[in-house]
Amino acid sequence: MRDGGCGDALQEAAATFQMHGNKQHLQKDFFLYNASKARSKTYINMREVSERFRLPPSEYVIVPSTYDPHQEGEFILRVFSEKRNLSEDVENTIAVDRPVKKKKNKPIIFVSDRANSNKELGVDHESQEGKDKPEKPTQPTSGNTDRETEEQVQFKNIFRQIAGDDMEICADELKNVLNTVVNKHKDLKIEGFTLESCRSMIALMDTDGSGRLNLQEFHHLWKKIKSWQKIFKHYDTDHSGTINSYEMRNAVNDAGFHLNSQLYDIITMRYADKHMNINFDSFICCFVRLEGMFRAFQAFDKDGDGIIKLNVLEWLQLTMYA
DSSP states (O other), rough: ESSSSSSSOEEEEEEEEEEOOOOOOOOOHHHHOOOSSEEEESSSSSOOOOOOOOOOOOOOEEEEEETTTTTTEOOOOOOOOOSSSOOOOOSSSOOOOOOOSSSSSOEEGGGGTTSSTTTOOOOOHHHHHHSSOOOOOOOOOOOOOHHHHHHHHHHHHHHHHHHTTTOOOOHHHHHHHHHHHHHOOOSOOOOOHHHHHHHHHHHOOTTSSSSSHHHEEEEHHHHHHHHHHHHHHHHTTOOEEEEHHHHHHHHHHHEEEEHHHHHHHHHHHHHOTTTTTTEHHHHHHHHHHHHHHHHHHHHHHHTSSOOOOEEEHHHHHHHHHO
């Protein structure tokens, strides 16, 4: 291993753990309850650290690391084996979880492509589900029904007061609505949503290309924010209003987005502060961007081969409004 910079040498080391068929991101518990099969010496402040190990045939994960967190170095792995072997990066699949769509929804015009109206893209099935199917009557559960009803009434009243007669809100009005509702949650330590985050939310949910949200679009957005809020609160165990970059990786996965290491690094660079912590506003903004970009890609990917072709106009329309 060697450091990639020109300054002081990084203190680096590596450990090798035996694993059996698990090609997903390894959680902290794995390293707490599994001893390493081989490891380099203690962290050494040298420009290069080399080690040689002899291991029995099996599956292994090699974890290089630096003494201080969030530092980047380089390493070279050379494996000699009697038979053919395979090595690969963990988490090399990029995907998003989507429930099976049984019924094809009515196509809509994608908002960022409204200048080229012959492009038809599908809307998230969840936003149409309530219109396609009548709701089945459910037995009320203790406390839940009254609380949800009260929240919905309060929700509509706030929306109506800010939206006015047209019952549509712009980014500034969305900011007022969200901050009014979220500030009532005393268990969540946040400073509120920024205008830029609200613009991104409108770009995600604005299915009719008006640049504004109606009550139904806002209600669908609020359902997503609530589900993401639960994930954030789960990892914000110290109630600081932030989560660290490691917790963010797990939170993204819990939300149904499966990324590789390069994309997790990009998320950290884009949304974390200098201490590698991510606040609630940046957290929601990241999830809105992921949701929107996955949805747009899948809409353009007509044949499902994971490849799309865009001209410069389509690319700029897609990225500038997202």
